[in-house]
Amino acid sequence: MTGTSLTGKFRLAVIQLQVTGVKADNLSRARRLVKEAAGQGSRLVLLPECFNSPYGTSFFSTYAERIPGESTQVLSEAARENQVYLVGGSIPEEDDGKLYNSCTVFGPNGELILKHRKIHLFDIDIPGKIRFQESEILSPGNSLSMFDTAFCKVGVGICYDMRFAELAQLYSRKGCQLLVYPGAFNMTTGPAHWELLQRGRALDNQVYIATASPARDETASYVAWGHSAVVNPWGEVIAKAGAEEGIIYADIDLQYLAGVRQQIPITAQRRDDLYTVTSVQEGSS
Numbered sequence: 343m344t345g346t347s348l349t350g351k352f353r354l355a356v357i358q359l360q361v362t363g364v365k366a367d368n369l370s371r372a373r374r375l376v377k378e379a380a381g382q383g384s385r386l387v388l389l390p391e392c393f394n395s396p397y398g399t400s401f402f403s404t405y406a407e408r409i410p411g412e413s414t415q416v417l418s419e420a421a422r423e424n425q426v427y428l429v430g431g432s433i434p435e436e437d438d439g440k441l442y443n444s445c446t447v448f449g450p451n452g453e454l455i456l457k458h459r460k461i462h463l464f465d466i467d468i469p470g471k472i473r474f475q476e477s478e479i480l481s482p483g484n485s486l487s488m489f490d491t492a493f494c495k496v497g498v499g500i501c502y503d504m505r506f507a508e509l510a511q512l513y514s515r516k517g518c519q520l521l522v523y524p525g526a527f528n529m530t531t532g533p534a535h536w537e538l539l540q541r542g543r544a545l546d547n548q549v550y551i552a553t554a555s556p557a558r559d560e561t562a563s564y565v566a567w568g569h570s571a572v573v574n575p576w577g578e579v580i581a582k583a584g585a586e587e588g589i590i591y592a593d594i595d596l597q598y599l600a601g602v603r604q605q606i607p608i609t610a611q612r613r614d615d616l617y618t619v620t621s622v623q624e625g626s627s
């Protein structure tokens with residue numbers, strides 16, 4: 343099968359990891375769960391945003407690493423030992439005096455094939471509910487990030503990136519059939535928007551969407567919503583976690599995707615003479 347073939351099926355696993363303040367525990371649990379997912383036939387495995395550290399601006403500098411570093415070494419070995427594509431959620435990355443929220447992707451040989459730095463920083467202020475300002479600590483990435491697998495082409499965003507419809511449109515236009523978003527929505531925006539955004543992105547672009555959240559920890563300073571999910575190009579949720587740690591599985595069916603695109607041919611029907619979405623940059627940041 344070629345990298346962008348529209349035939350075939352493959353199994354995707356999403357790991358909803360219970361992230362603690364102990365980095366070594368996060369890494370070893372992630373490694374164990376990647377092995378478990380591969381044992382169930384998964385060929386592509388997705389971890390959550392900030393899988394090696396608690397999510398919060400006060401934690402980023404303490405847990406930050408260079409890439410390559412300790413956490414990405416574990417990811418590389420887990421990908422190679424289990425022969426999977428591993429989308430390594432995200433980690434706080436330190437580079438040249440700046441901090442980023444970065445996702446690394448490893449191929450089945452353990453090679454680093456992509457690094458995506460969160461493009462849209464999570465700066466929100468909902469009075470009485472939640473104020474979060476990633477930009478106080480982090481710098482944004484400046485590039486789109488896509489990679490080819492033996493099964494299909496995949497576009498990568500991190501959490502808040504999912505709110506920007508243009509990014510998903512560009513990925514779809516550039517041939518992606520699956521978009522993956524490690525994320526960590528919270529107890530305010532999670533119930534309101536998490537699933538809605540995934541279904542919207544899937545339906546608008548006729549792609550599969552997979553999201554991976556940390557498991558919920560009511561004692562954490564930032565309580566993640568959980569509910570990692572996979573949505574198909576028809577907009578249906580085909581796999582969904584609860585709030586606790588676990589793995590969910592979905593069979594990604596590229597023929598089904600092709601069928602949806604043929605039945606409702608919005609790509610051919612677009613009015614690019616009236617509107618268009620274009621990008622100025624591409625590649626890893």
Ligand SMILES: NC(=O)CC(=O)C(=O)O
Pocket residue numbers: 464500501502503505525526527528531532
């Ligand atoms: N944590 C995020 O980056 C985004 C989020 O929680 C939201 O958009 O809501």
